[in-house]
Amino acid sequence: MRILVLHGPNLNLLGRREPSIYGSTTLADINSALEQQADAIGIALETFQTNAEHALLERIHNAAADGFDGILINPAAWTHTSVALRDALAACGLPLVEVHLSQPSARESFRHVSLVADLAAGRVEGFGADSYRLGLEGLVAVVRAAADRASE
Ligand code: DQA
Secondary structure: OOOEEEEOOOHHHHOOHHHHHOOOOHHHHHHHHHHHHHHHHHEEEEEEOOHHHHHHHHHHOOOOOOOEEEEEEEEEEEEEEEEHHHHHHHHHHHEEEEEEOOHHHOOOOOOOOOOOHHHOOOEEEOOOOHHHHHHHHHHHHHHHHHHHHOOO
């Protein structure tokens, strides 16, 4: 199984960006914890962060052809604004899980809207860096269940 982990804009600043909201864990810490988790459960994982929306869209367009089975994504601010991101995720057809470090649903009202939530198999928010760990666990279960159904 191959999972693509996508991080949206400003997440490269984790660790020094509003630590009272996002904590002190850096993106490198999060990626290395996900890589260890992937090793432990015997799956492959690739991580990608960008501040350029077109670069994120292109990774999503190519995800299935690149051999990925599922997408774990923190779309960051684009969660609330990007119809283009939503359309790319819908088009790619892969199972996805949406994660957030903070709890957008308990913050400003403009963060209450997620344009991708209804495309996702599940959403994990509010657990800091642990949201990614829990999200990956959920996504792996979803991909395995789909593979089991396909082989029946
Ligand atoms: C975020 C929440 C978003 O509202 C915000 O724009 C982010 C980070 C989170 O992980 O908590 O950049 O996705």
